[in-house]
Amino acid sequence: MKRFTFDDTEPFLAKLRELLATGTPVERIEVATPFPVHEALLLLKTPVSRLKFFTFTGALTGFCAGFALTIYSATSWPMSHGGKPIVSLPPFMIIAFELTILLGAVASLLGFLYLARVPAPKYILTSIEADGKFAIFVEEL
Amino acid sequence: MKTEPVNNAAYYEQVEADVFAAMQKPRATYWLALAISLTCFGIGLACWGWQIFSGMHVSGKNNPVGWYMYITDFVFWVGIAHSGTLISAVLFLFRAKFRKAFNRSAEAMTVIAVMTAGLFPLIHLGRVWFFYWLMPYPNQRLLWVNFRSPLVWDVFAVSTYFTVSAVFFYIGLLPDLAIARRRITGIRQWFYRILSIGWRGTAKQWSHYEKLYGFLAAFATPLVISVHSVVSWDFAMSVIPGWHTTIFAPYFVAGAIFSGCAMVITLVVPMRKILGIEQYITVDHFESIAKLLLFTSMIVGYAYILEYAMAFYGGNVFETAHFMFRMLGDFRKPYWLMCFCNVLLPLTLFIRKLRRNLVYLFVLSLFVNVGMWLERFVIIVTSLAHDFDPYAWGNPNWSWVAIGITVGSFGMFFTFFLIFVKVLPVLSVTELKEERAHETLHI
């Protein structure tokens, strides 16, 4: 494993371009930066995040769960309240809305943790190489 | 900001050093502030204990006025929370640059204020020991909650709001926690090691991270509007004159942002001074937030006038009588003080000089905080005190316990905020660095 570390973006990107130009395949390059460097992501052809599937699933589940919970509980023991129908959709919509957001956000968080492979016990317990630097790791054959 | 640095690395180091210097061993003034806050918090807890022991009558409420200072506090704190989300999520979506100066402390404020607010629905319960009956959970008696009740909407809205804003706060903190893990040594390092969950900042991680941040911001924006709308529906869904009105949702949301901006100013003006981070939170930033304050103040003022217009144009005897009472009745003093604080005083922000005077802004923000507390107080109490049946009219009683719990909530809020400023970076170091990099890379 070869490692290059920099204190700033310019030399970091320059080295990255150089490595790619010299024919190092992107699969063998890994970079770590203190903040997102979009040029690096483009250069490395990082695929678009699949997080949206998690988010969508969570939000949809929340929406359905909101209506399911409210309608089920209202009909499981029907009680009249102030002349309103047993299944009162407008108020139930509020619950569905809140649950859409709640489960959407939670699913996004969990999806992120899964996709970004955190928490990573290895990196919690041991020190991280080149922490806080602009680093390029090249996997050697 | 078109300074041409030879090397950004020095700037990055400087930002880190400045922000983390603020997290060093606190000075005596800090301990004093913490002691005062903790004392207030303790008073609040003691008052709550006394109230649970002896009954709700110590809270000054009575027959027409079933909600009093606690619901006022609840709405106040939920409102305070809102500007945090506004600054971090809405302004993020709008790419407003000045948010970077405030977003961390505003997000912390959101989380702490929602925690504080969340206690009040419990405090005001007659039987707080059964608070969990408000949650829907399966039980052998087939008892569910009533989803038609705005209070159940509150349970869902506030808990969702707390969860989402806590997640948002944490996600924003994550890269900074990784910096803290590196900069802070000794036993404290383990705290940051664990919190930063092994974040490395690889290209893949950043790509998921940015997506997540965008989604959370997109969720938080409608959420923040829904939460205060739901809070306003606690009142608007009722039949009581003074509460039963359709303008409440937008009126409350604007009021929430208004009060939240004021609280941001109240917190950040002394904070930047004490922590020595003036160069990162500048007068320009404050001017931007002052404009937001002015704008929301005018919405609130418009709503105040509109309420009267609707009452008198509608010609409903109860509405008319109620708003006459609000203006001229037993609560006219808080009412007119509220108008002064929330409508008249912020108009001075049209003057650029005042907008850029931090001392003035700080004092003004205190007035707005008071004014917005009074607004909720006036809406809640006057409406209940004078509704339909004159026989049942009555004013609530002065209560030291309710005052104590209100003071306690401020104690709790400041205690947590003081802990926050010493434990977590009060500025987003990562975002400051990124901003700098963008400026130098693209220009």
Next chain:
Amino acid sequence: MNRRDFFRILGASTGAAVATACDQKVASKLVSQLTTPRLLPGEAEFVRSTCRECSAGCGVLAKVRDGRPVKLEGDPDNPVNRGALCMRGQAGLSRLYHPNRLRAPQLRGTTGEFQTISWDEAFAILNGALGKNITGRRHIFLSERTTGSVSGFIEDFCQKRNIERRPELELYSHAALRQANALVFGRHALPVYDVKQADLLITFGADVIETFLNPVQFAQDLAATKLKWIHLEPHLSLTGVNADERLVVRAGSEAWLLAFLAGELGVTAAQAAEQTGLKLSRITELAERLKKAKNPLVIAGGVTTATENGLLAAVLSAVLQEKHHAPLTWADDDRVGSLADVVELEQQLADGKVSVAFFHNTDPVTYRPSFGAVLGKASFRVGFGDMLNPTLAGCDLVLPLSHALEEDGAVKPFGDTQSLAGILQKLGAEARPKQAPVIQPPGDVRKFLANIKPTPVRAGRTLVITPSIRTFDGRGECLPLLSEIPDPLTTVTYGPWVTISEQDAETLSLKDGGIVGFAVGGRSFNLPVRVMPAQPVGVFTVQRPFLNGASLPLTVTGEEISVWPLDAIAVPAVPAVALPFLSGGMHAEGRGIVPGLEHKHEHEHKAEHVNKTLYPPHEYKNYRWAMAIDLDRCTGCGACVAACYVENNIPLVGRDEHVAGREMSWLRIEPFVNDAGDFEMLPMMCQQCDNAPCEPVCPVNATYHNPEGLNAQVYNRCVGTRYCSNNCPYKVRRFNWIDHPVAQPLDLMFNPDVSKRPKGVMEKCTFCVHRIVRAKDHAKDEKRLVHDGEVTTACAQTCPAQAIVFGNILDEQSHVHQQAKSDRTYRVLEELGVEPAVYYLTSRSES
């Protein structure tokens, strides 16, 4: 230890633990002792008794559950009250359970403290004291008004033991009426007026539906008839606001008007007008109407006959009654004297002429403090009573009397008490047959009228002293329920107070609770004021119990004077007190609460006025419980409120909580006044709305609409958000701000059918749902539906005016259905669309 030993020890210890749990104390608490074979656990039995809270003597039925009376209800078979009972009667039961009740004979020891002794010792002491004859001294016996066998025992006891039986003491003896009746009809007694046969009723000062003679009967009869009723009074009273016409006259001037109406003493209309302050046209019109009426009835009493001109007014009203052949029957109370007799006794005591003095259920010391000063001059003082009062506290020997209900076998007695008859029997007395009432030849009315001139009325501020609808002559002051229920018009709960007019309040710069100082009866008082609309200017009304400690001047007939000049009224520089009054406002015009033009409008535009709704209407299967309240009948007396308190175990919270606005009444009477000074008394309880705003806002389903239309409240599920109460337009929900501990043994009075509500829980009226359930159970046993009239609420049951009708509105034959269909019907705040199930019927004159 082997396995078997282990099981042995385990078994033995478990057995021991179970055995200790079988504590007898626990068992005796669960089920009370079966005292009679007729007792069925869970089923009520009814025991007849007589109410002693005023001198009317209504018949009551005590509802006894498991050996404990839990409520008093009017006895339907009793001719005096015919099933109704006023608030004093409803509250009377708490005497039985009063924590201050005497439980054993008390003897004053050498140190001056009371010591408990046995009955045998008490009888020995009594016999010893009665045996001693001191020359120049006599034994005396002073009692409250007694009737029947008790009176016979006293008579026999007094004769056998050589005791002087003093005239019986009632503070409101109506001595002027007695003297007038002796003069005109030859009966030194009080009449029972029959207003049902009259077509015109003119009352002078007699608060006929509050305290005068038989108020319950008056209220019933007045509600049932359609006569015209004109009431004249110097102040503002509940009776006055209920009359068809209320005329305010100057205090003490009534005799002038009566003389003019009777055509006596040569009083002209102009003189009467000048003295009373009424318009001349008003007076001639009144005389005209009296002349035209076929069966007019003129009654003078109350504050009118307790003035300087009181005897003349009483005689003139009796003359008018005789002239118009008013049908009168006579009550059995010839032995009642007046305070003049107490003054005479006071003199005897002062002169050292009394050896053993007996006081039975009476309290002359409270009425006349000077009596207390000479009480010690009797050689030995014996008191009979249920609780210590100032007179009994000054006695040497105090003998505790049992409650009337304890004398029947159904109720287990508290403590070591005995009935008066039983005590006197042990002292040698025997039952006596009823004595025939004394009938004398009538006196010479002409001669009386020839020798009397009415005193002219003086101008200036006046204090009018009235009995209290709640505590009567003060005997109810010890019953907390009567202080908890507001005074009907002023809505003040815990007194004392003085009612003043708005103009006087302005002149004296006083607000509610501000203090006025005045002197009456040798004592000065600083009392808070209650400012009332429609109170006559210059008239200050105070209820007699608030003047305890003063010896009020007596009239010629020996009654306490009811009208006192108040020229030297002062506003002392003391801070105002927080006066607990429950009304937040007395003006409700245009709000759709009291009958008004808006309802007329609603009726006229009924078709377009049906509340539009998005939702389908409620469907009810067999029952939809509803209530109709006839405001034309309702007098606002508060009997229903008291019944509701007792029936539903509503806690009494006391003065401080009332000042804070935390009363617990489920049912209240709201007085409203219009600009013309006319009052409307509106009973207000949960309206059991079809579209109840309280229901959807409860987060935990603690309140919901039950299948029979009731707005049910599930106490156990309530967490106490108070949202329901906030959202109730009628504000009829009550929150338990605190736990409400009850002094022992008052907890035994709780109705076992209604659960006690803990701290932090909302409670409310549910149309006495426990009674409905009981009736439905009964009907189910017989495989039918509940009949109309089979079940009624506590408030409807006790109402003297029968203003409240309860029933199933789905039953088209039901009374409530008929009432709800009446063209007088409106519902409070109908325009809110909450569809309340309580129908109010406006006064006939308004529809």
